[in-house]
Amino acid sequence: MSTKVFLIYLLSSFSAVALLFALFLAGISDFKHDASLSPPSLNHGSENDKVWPELKVGWRIALATVIGFLGSAFGTVGGVGGGGIFVPMLTLIVGFDTKSAAALSKCMIMGASTASVWYNLRVPHPTKEVPIIDYDLGLIFQPMLMLGITVGVALSVVFPYWLITVLIIILFIGTSSRSFFKGTQMWREETLLKKEMARQKATFVNSHGELLIDTEYEQLIPKEEKSSMQIFCFNLKWKRILVLMVVWVSFLLLQVTKNTVEVCSEWYWVLFSLQFPIALLVFGYEAVKLYRDYKERMSTGNMEYICEASIEWTVLHILFCALCGILGGTVGGLLGSGGGFILGPLLIEIGVIPQVASATATFVMMFSSSLSVVEFYLLKRFPIPYALYLTAVSVLAGFWGQYSVRKLMEVLERASIIVFILSGVIFASALTMGVVGIDKSIKMIQDHEFMGFLDFCSSQ
Template sequence: MAAAAGLYGRLNRSSTRGFLAYVAAGAACAAVLACFVIPAAEPRAGDANGGLRLSSRSARVWPDLAFNWRVVVATVVGFLGSAFGTVGGVGGGGIFVPMLNLLVGFDTKSAAALSKCMIMGASASSVWYNLQVSHPTKEAPVIDYKLALLFQPMLMLGITIGVELSVIFPYWLITVLIIILFIGTSSRSFYKGILMWKDETRIQMETREREEESKSSCAARDVVIDPSCEEPLLCQPQPKEKSALETFLFNLRWKNILVLMTVWSSFLVLQIFKNNSQSCSTFYWVINILQVPVALSVFLWEAVQLCRESRARRMDGNWECVCEASIEWSPAQLIFCAFCGLLGGTVGGLLGSGGGFILGPLLLELGCIPQVASATATFVMMFSSSLSVVEFYFLNRFPIPFAVYLICISILAGFWGQSLVRKLVHVLKRASLIVFILSSVIFASALTMGVVGTQKSISMINNHEYMGFLDFCEK
C-alpha cells in the first residue's frame, strides 16, 4: 500500500513546463491563424455581406425517438462512451456531441444539451458507485472533497465563460483550439500512464521476489508457519473492513456536500435570472458579473484552508499531504489550479462537456492516484453537468423523451464501466489502466471533433459563409 501511494507522488514530481509551453504555443498558433482567416472573411466595403452569407444560428432539429439503426448505433456508442468516459473522469462530451449531431441528426445546440444529460446520468451513477468503495491505499474517502471544493466553483465560472465565447467564436477556431488542447492532454496522460505501468511492473516483480525469498528462508529453517500468512504482504496489518453501509456513510462528507450544493444553487439562480433578461442589457451584465465573486469566494475559502493546513503540518514536522494531491500548496500552485479550473470549464462550455477533459489530467498531474482522480473529477462533473441540464430544461433546449432515454443508458453505463474497470484494476493490480482509458477517450474526442470540425468548415467555405467572429448581442 505504501509503495503504491509513493509511486504516484514520485511521478508527480515530473515538470509540467513542457506541457504548459505546448498549450501556450498552440494558442498562439490559433491566434495567428485567426489573423489570416478572419480578415479574409470580413465583408468588403460597398457590399452588405461582401459576397459572403452570414452563418445563421443553427435551426432547431429534433428527430423523433424511434427504433432504427441510427438510434441503435447511437445507443451502443453512447453506452461505451459513458462507461469509459466516467472511468477516466472525462465525461465523454467530445464523443457525444458529434454522435448526436451527425449520426442522430440533432442540431449542434440540442446535441450539446443532450450531451450534458448523458454526462449527468453517467456521473451520478459513478458517484453512487464510488461512495460504496474504499480508498485503495489509506483510510479516507475515494472522493477528495477538498479538491472538489477547490475546483468546482472555478469550473462553473469557466463553463459560463465558455458558453458566452461559443456564441461569438467561429466554429473552425473552436475546433482548432479544442484539438490542440485535447492532443496535448491525451499525450501527457498517455505518457504518465506508461510511467505508472513501468513502476507497477517493477513493484510487482520486487514483491514476487520478496515472497519467494521469504518462502525459501522459511523452508530452509524448516519452520511451520500459519498457512494464511504464506504471502507476506497479506500478513501486514490491514485496515478494519467495513460493511457496505459503513463505507457509504464514511465516504459521505455532508459539510462539504452542502457547500457544493450552495455554490450549485447560487449559479443556478443567477443563470435563470440571466436567461430571463434581455441580452446585453445592464441587468444581464450585472448577473453575469455576480458569478465571479460567488466562484472566487468559495475558491479562496478552500485555498486558504489548504494553505493553513499545509503550513501547520510542515511546522509540526508532518510532511503528509493535506489532501490527495502530493504537492506543497502555495499561492503559485493555487493560482495555477484556478487557471486550470477556468480553462477546463471554458472548454466544457465551448464543447458541451463537463470540463473533465482538463480536470481529469490535471488531478493526475497534481499527484492524485488514478482512482481518486477519476472519482473526484466525476463528482465535480456531476454538479457542473446537472446545472447545465436544469438550465437547458428551462430554456427548452432538448426533447424530454430522448433526454430520459439517454440518461437511463448513461446511468447503466456508468455502473457497468466502474464495476468492470475497478475489478480489472484489482485483479491485475494496474491502476494505470484508468489513465490509459482517460487518454484514449480524450484522443478519440480530438479525432471526432477534428473530423466534424473540418467537414463543417469545408462546407462553410463552399457555401461562402461568414467565418469570422459573430456579434454577441445578436444571439
C-alpha cells in the same frame, strides 16, 4: 517487451476505432441537411433552429445507443465525461441541431457521472482511511469549473467555428499525449512493484538467517472489514457537499434569472458578473485552508500530503489550479461537455492516484452537468423522451464501466488502466471533433460563409 507491445497495441486500437468513427461521421454528414455544426451555446435560440428527430427504433438510435453506452462507460471511468463524442454523434447520426445535441450531451454526462458517484461512494479508498472522493480538490476546482463553463458559453457565441476546431485539436492532443505518458510511467512503476512483491513472497529470511521458500504467514492484526453501508457513510462528507450545493443553487438562480432579462442589458451584465464573487469566495476559502494547513505541516516537519494531490500548496500552485479550473470549464462551455477533459488529466498530473482522480472528477462533473441540464430543461432545449432514454443508457453505462474496470484492475493489479482509458477517450474525442470540424470548416470556406468573430449581443 510485453509492456511495450501492449502500449503500442492500446494506442493503435484507440486510434483506429476513433479514426474510423470520425470518418464515418464525416461521410454521413453529406446526407444531413438539418444538423448544424455551429458552436454549442446555452442561450436562447430561435424555434426554427430546433431539429428534434422522432424517437423510434432504427439503425440511428441503435448506433447512438452503442456509442453512447461505450462513451459513457469509458468516459466516466477516465473522469472526462465524453461530451466530445456525444455532440458529433447526436448531430450527425441522430440528426439534432447542435444546441439540442449539447443539451442532450449534458444529460448523458449527468446520468453517467451520477451513477459513477453512487458506485464510488460504496468503494473504499485503496490505500488510506479517507474518503475516495477528495472533497478538498472538489471545493477548489468546482467553483472555478462552473465559472469557466459560463465564460465558455459566452465565447462559443463569439468564436468562429474554425478557431474552436483548432483549439480542440491542440488541447485534446496535448492532454491525451500527456496522460498517455503518465500512464506509461505508472505501468512501469507497477511492473517493478509487482516484481518486488513477487520476490518478497517467494523468498523470506527467518531470524536465524535461513532462507525459506514460499513461506506463508498471517498478519498479527487483521484488517477490519467494513460493510458497504459503513463505507458509504464514511465517504459522505455532508458539510462539504452542502457547500457545493450552495454554489450549485447560486449559479442556477443567476443563470435562470439572467435568461429572463434582455441580452446585453445592464441587468444582464450585473447578473453575469455576480457569478465571479460567488466562485472566488468559495475558491478563496478552500485555498486559504489548504495554504494554512500546508504551512503548518511544513513548520512541524510533517511531510504528509494534505489531500491526494502531491503538490506544495503555495500561492503559485493555487493560482495554477484556479487557472486550470477556469480553462476546463471554458472548454466544457465551448463543446457542451463537462469540463473533465482538463480536470481528469490535471488531477493525474498533480499526483492524485487514478481511482481518486476518477471519483473526484466525476463528482465535480455531476454538479456542473446537472446545473446545465436544469437550465436547459427550463429553456426547453431538449426533447424529454430522448433525454430520459439517453440518460438511462448513460446511468447503466456508468455502473457497468466502473464495475468492469475495477474488476479488471483487481485481476491485473494495475491502476494505470484508468489513465490509459482517460487518454484514449480524449484522443478519440480529438479525432472525432477534429475531423468533423475540419470538414465543416472547409465546406464553410467553399460556400463563402462568414469565418470571422461574431458580435456577442447580436448573435443571441
